[in-house]
Amino acid sequence: xxxxxDEAPNKSCKDVLKSKSIFGGKVVIFGGDFRQILPVIRKGxxxxxxxxxxxxxxxxxxxxxxxxxxxxxxxxxQPSADIEETKKFSKWxxxxxxxxxxxxxxxxxxxxxxxxLLIEQCDDTIIKIIQFVYPDILNSSQDPTYFQQRGxxxxxxxxxxxxxxxxxEFIPGDPVKYLSSAPAAKSDYTDGNADPTLYSTEIxxxxxxxxxxxxxxxxxxxxxxxxxxNFNQKRAYAITLGFTLxx
Numbered sequence: 001x002x003x004x005x006d007e008a009p010n011k012s013c014k015d016v017l018k019s020k021s022i023f024g025g026k027v028v029i030f031g032g033d034f035r036q037i038l039p040v041i042r043k044g045x046x047x048x049x050x051x052x053x054x055x056x057x058x059x060x061x062x063x064x065x066x067x068x069x070x071x072x073x074x075x076x077x078q079p080s081a082d083i084e085e086t087k088k089f090s091k092w093x094x095x096x097x098x099x100x101x102x103x104x105x106x107x108x109x110x111x112x113x114x115x116x117l118l119i120e121q122c123d124d125t126i127i128k129i130i131q132f133v134y135p136d137i138l139n140s141s142q143d144p145t146y147f148q149q150r151g152x153x154x155x156x157x158x159x160x161x162x163x164x165x166x167x168x169e170f171i172p173g174d175p176v177k178y179l180s181s182a183p184a185a186k187s188d189y190t191d192g193n194a195d196p197t198l199y200s201t202e203i204x205x206x207x208x209x210x211x212x213x214x215x216x217x218x219x220x221x222x223x224x225x226x227x228x229x230n231f232n233q234k235r236a237y238a239i240t241l242g243f244t245l246x247x
Contacts, residue, residue, distance in 0.1 A: 002039040003057040006030070010059060022062045030054065030063065126166050137170045147224045157208055165218075173220040180205070180215045 010023050017024030039052040054060055071090065075083045095101040102109035122128045130137075133150050140146040154160045168175065205215035219225065 002052055003054050003059070004052070006054055006059055007057060022059060126163055130163065130167055130170065134167065134170070137167075138172065141171050142222055144224075161208075161214065168218060168220065168223065171220050171223055173222065175218045175220050178217045178219065180213075180217075 009028075013024035013026060014020065017026070019025050022028075038049055041049050041052055044052070050056065071086060074086050078086075092101065096111060099109075102111040119125050119128050129152065133152055134140075134146075137146075152160075152163055154163065208214055
């Protein structure tokens with residue numbers, strides 16, 4: 001959350017409502033975890049990134065922090081033993097972020113992981129993870145709620161694509177390959193004599209951009225997909241792009 005994007009509406013509300021109070025006396029709710037969502041400062045240092053967040057802003061001194069103390073999604077209808085285990089685990093990553101786990105440190109320390117968080121030695125760790133997160137996928141792939149209750153996170157898109165390819169092999173059916181079709185448009189900043197090899201089809205098809213599906217998309221019948229983006233907003237009925245495996 002960037003402080004400039006919050007201080008500017010504050011000044012506008014004061015001018016419109018002709019009030020000296022924060023946001024013109026209106027109640028404004030900020031949501032999110034500041035430890036996870038930091039402003040992006042291009043080539044910025046740690047001090048610059050922290051200074052650009054909401055906490056150093058003068059608005060922060062007028063805020064009241066409200067904390068959620070109960071995870072309703074993971075506790076309703078669950079046995080008491082599972083609820084206690086969920087509470088215990090939720091405190092562990094927070095303790096790491098607050099440097100309460102692993103002893104005093106200045107950014108580097110050793111943290112002991114529980115045995116239930118570790119992957120046993122195997123030939124293919126990705127297959128092991130899939131079998132743990134998606135047990136009995138062969139018989140449960142037709143259930144729409146099966147994938148809604150499970151998910152996998154990864155640090156890079158390459159790992160996600162590799163997991164998708166492995167997961168697709170577990171789902172029965174014949175795969176169907178779809179290829180994108182998007183010719184390169186002439187740049188407005190060139191005289192039309194640019195080298196066409198700079199924007200060749202091979203280069204464009206090899207791009208892997210966050211938020212967009214790859215050039216080659218392989219699907220099967222009953223495989224869940226998720227619409228990422230509709231590029232043609234004026235023709236909302238024309239869905240032009242954007243399906244990927246929903247994990």
